[in-house]
Amino acid sequence: MALQQTVEQTVAGLGYDLVEIERSAGGLLRVTIDLPWTAPTSEEVAAGVPEPYVTVEDCEKVTRQLQFALEVDGAEYKRLEVSSPGIDRPLRNEQDFERFVGDVIDLTLKAPMGAAAGGQVSASRKKFRGTLERADGGGWQIVWSDAPEPKPGQRVSKKRAPAPLHALGFTLDELREARLAPIVDFKGRRPRTLEGSLDKAPEGLSDIGGTEVSD
Numbered sequence: 001m002a003l004q005q006t007v008e009q010t011v012a013g014l015g016y017d018l019v020e021i022e023r024s025a026g027g028l029l030r031v032t033i034d035l036p037w038t039a040p041t042s043e044e045v046a047a048g049v050p051e052p053y054v055t056v057e058d059c060e061k062v063t064r065q066l067q068f069a070l071e072v073d074g075a076e077y078k079r080l081e082v083s084s085p086g087i088d089r090p091l092r093n094e095q096d097f098e099r100f101v102g103d104v105i106d107l108t109l110k111a112p113m114g115a116a117a118g119g120q121v122s123a124s125r126k127k128f129r130g131t132l133e134r135a136d137g138g139g140w141q142i143v144w145s146d147a148p149e150p151k152p153g154q155r156v157s158k159k160r161a162p163a164p165l166h167a168l169g170f171t172l173d174e175l176r177e178a179r180l181a182p183i184v185d186f187k188g189r190r191p192r193t194l195e196g197s198l199d200k201a202p203e204g205l206s207d208i209g210g211t212e213v214s215d
Helices: 002-013 042-047 056-073 094-099
Strands: 017-024 028-034 079-083 104-109 127-134 140-145 165-170 175-180 197-200
Touching (some): 002 017, 002 028, 028 056
Parallel strands (some): 028 079
Antiparallel strands (some): 017 028, 079 197, 104 127, 127 140, 140 165
């Protein structure tokens, strides 16, 4: 908890949002950061202004400050990696869900559907993929179809009846995990951010991979 608090305070103090902290085998400490998000204005939407994204320079700044803060706290790790969110970015709060309305997400419920499935899906099902939407009444829902995706080059008849859509309403308290679905749109919509990362070992240990940070 002390390490997480140090990371959270350091990242926030530099003006960034902490997205995720992970500890991996081999002593890797991975910290994912993002820029604070505010809803775009109607003028920005009309002009097609892209969202700002985390750069390598941002990761470098956070890496340097985190190295100092973790050294002061005596935190144990072998490598520190600071990166921007990938295409499977976790969604952790209301602002994240507001930001990614209209995107396809993967979510896992804490408990199976049970009787709420109503025979439409398996009562034991906990994992779903669908388009994130605002539900009537101000909550959240995902909408999806169980129709198989057409294979590359396959022609789909215009006369074929569309597959029925399913909707699942949920609250954030019911979720074990939610992430953007790792889908690459070659039309240019995704990923929303450019991937930047820095992989840095503590002083006295060698770097392994990533972009070296010069002190």
